Amino acid sequence: MPKLRSTEPSKPHARLEKWIWLLIYGGLFAFILGFATSRTDAALGWSIATPGAIAAAVGVVLIYVRSRLKDDKQ
Known part of the structure; x- marks a missing residue:
């Protein structure tokens, strides 16, 4: 019986x-x-929005990084 590859x-x-x-x-x-x-407060709003946008962009870049990693399980 062949070994089934885990999807996890x-x-x-x-x-x-x-x-x-x-x-x-x-x-x-x-x-x-x-x-x-x-x-209501432009300085406060943009000081919250800018790191949020950067964090979301880093997450999207990490999706690409994850797609390029090789799986150790085989």
Whole structure:
């Protein structure tokens, strides 16, 4: 009987995927919160929105990095 390959990522890859989605969703939430806050206080709003946008962009870049990593399980 052939060995079935597991679809679950290895532990380091799973940790990376957790960080990816945390950065994307957390960054988008912070960006939207900062954008909404900028209507009443522009400096505060953009100081919240800018790191949020950067965090979301880092998450997207990490998706590319994850796609280029080789799986240890075979």
